[in-house]
Amino acid sequence: MVNMSDRGIGPIARVPPLPPFVTADEILRDSLPLLDPPSRISVTDAAERYLKVPAQGNWVTYDREVAPYTVEPQDMTQSRRFKAVCFVGPSQSGKSQMLLSTALHSVLCAPGPVQIIHMTKTDGDAWVEEKLDPAIANSPDWRERLGTAREDSTFQRKRFKGMRLAIGYPVANQLSSRTQRLVMLTDYDHMPQRLGPKDSPEGSPFGMALLRIRQYMSRGCVLVESTPAFPVNDTSEWVASAAHPHMMPPATAGIVNIYNEGTRGRWYWECPDCSDLYEPTFARLHYDPELEPAEAGAAAQMQCPHCGSLLSHRHKTELNRAALSGRGGWLHESRFLDETGRCILVRIHDERIRSTPTASYALNGAAATFAPWYELVQRYETERRRFERDHDDTDFAKVFYTDIGVSYRRPGDEDESGLTLDGLLESACDLERMQCPPWTRFIVLSVDAQGSWFAVSATAFGVDGRRMIIDRFDLRDAPDHARRAKDAEGRARALDPGRYAEDADVLTPLLAREYRVAGEEWSIKPCAMVIDFNGPAGWSDNAEKYWRARRREGLGDRVFLSIGRGGFRVPDRVWLATPERGSKGKRARSIKLLNMAVDRLKDSVLAALGHGADGPGAMLVARHIERDHINELLSEKRTDDGYEKRPGVARNEMLDLAVQALAVAEHKGINRLNPEAPPDWAVGGLGNPFAVAFAHEEPAPSRAAEPTHPVPSGIKFLRRP
The missing domain is CATH 3.40.50.300 (P-loop containing nucleotide triphosphate hydrolases)
Structure with missing residues (x-):
């Protein structure tokens, strides 16, 4: 007889009981909402x-x-x-x-x-x-x-x-x-x-x-x-028209174009003084743009375009509620014009409304419930002034997109502003080689690593943001102590920084170069050198070795390794950080790289070049720099996704070097400098730690004519009487 163990009954007994059966009427009751x-x-x-x-x-x-x-x-x-x-x-x-x-x-x-x-x-x-x-x-x-x-x-x-x-x-x-x-x-x-797939989108x-x-x-x-997120399409032939008063400038893509295909409704207020209707927009906010942003925002008022009366922000809620009750509200374009050629605006249920399957609405940020006018004006004025200073409109465009709710139109790219090679050559400054302008406070060296040479430029900066490219040259010969530096005939080999780490040593003497300050009795050495971290195969490893060697020599705070980040949506312009991960699955490096939003910085460089004259924020070029190098500043064109080389252009080192120099200047704090109390590296004169006084040779003292005496015929004091 076989005895069966009932050990398994315990776990089964701990299973919770099944729920009771559901009746047919309960199922029917839950299904009634379908009917x-x-x-x-x-x-x-x-x-x-x-x-x-x-x-x-x-x-x-x-x-x-x-x-x-x-x-x-x-x-x-x-x-x-x-x-x-x-x-x-x-x-x-x-x-x-x-x-x-x-x-x-x-x-x-x-x-x-x-x-x-x-x-x-x-x-x-x-x-x-x-x-x-x-x-x-x-x-x-x-x-x-x-x-x-x-x-x-x-x-x-x-x-x-x-x-x-x-x-x-x-x-x-x-x-x-x-x-x-x-x-x-x-x-x-x-x-x-x-x-859908890139080659066959759905x-x-x-x-x-x-x-x-x-x-x-x-x-x-x-x-x-x-919210809009695409800029105005400058290639379209759209112009503002009274026949289409609510149409927005066509954008390169996105919801604005869907809106334009619809009924084009806008939100209107009724003026408490004249009872006319008008659209509350940011452009109708009245304030003094000369005040500080916070003060200008606190004083902002909405101005009626019909009678000119001003309304403070506290009336916004009241006017929005009045619009809901019929004193204003949403008005859409119709299919008809009045006797003056203006489009007749109608309500949504009017039969004269535009024949379209889309009911479209556009609300300006000035009428939004949760957008105080003082914040709108403060943000607008802050970013506008930053754009005028840095020539980077990324944050300025965000004000239009997220705060105002309209597409952003760029002031114009380099072609529209007349930035040409002839213009750059005409505005170039007469400056001797190895010399910098009298307003120079610090100099930055930029290095772009190529396959068999280093492209180098020197940029002089002033405390008011003006800058000038004062030197541009290429390093092509390997240093004497490098492996296989010379062949059997004594000729130096070409640089190969990706293969030979010691080839980078040709850069170190550059930190000791002295540029004479025009009209002064002193010269100045570069305060920093920035080197492109990307380059030929093997260069990144050798660049890290070079930086570590300079750090051991006490020069780590003067040498930077830079890496570019493309696109206009990069949140910051310049930041120093350790890489989060390595490439191709490798371990991340433990050095800090100077990250650059290259496309945003190129906007700033080209806008500064467009000044065309010396002054705060301007960028100039020394006349002695070769024409081909100056032309490299115009080697790229702006697209919606970033800058790309123009057709037929081979070299763009000068533009990249200018971006590197600006990145170092911003990292050091040029935009935050107090001209009255600058840091020591931006002080003018011999108080700057990188300033060097001229070594004057002291003239030899003139020897006075000695009196002539007769030559003695003997030693008389030896004679005894």
């Missing part, structure tokens, strides 16, 4: 009835008067007349709240499949965790519709009774082979504008989203919102 017809209630009304929003640490009922300009756009997502709704506006204006309000309406009032596309998967997960999940948890009616199974609430999907809400990101498979009643695209201009996210709602016919809708 519920859409409620005749607007998105805004549903939000006020069901949605809770955070406010000052509490969850309160949604209030349409907080951001009244979002009422009409979100309500139009339920319109049978329009297939798409486009909203262009500044950041923090309530655009994201429209997503929650519209999503809630699709759950409780008009069940149907909804998809929300974010910039990236990470941004989508953050939105679910920080916005969607808390809103559901604090809105009882919304929370009651959410499924109770584990897979009903994830970062990628929310299953409600009667509908599903999908959260995705802009890739082709997310917007393909799916049927949705509503697709919402958020931060559209930060998405890839072409989806289309834009907006175009592909329109295909997903086709099966729902007039009930389908695409909601797209974003």
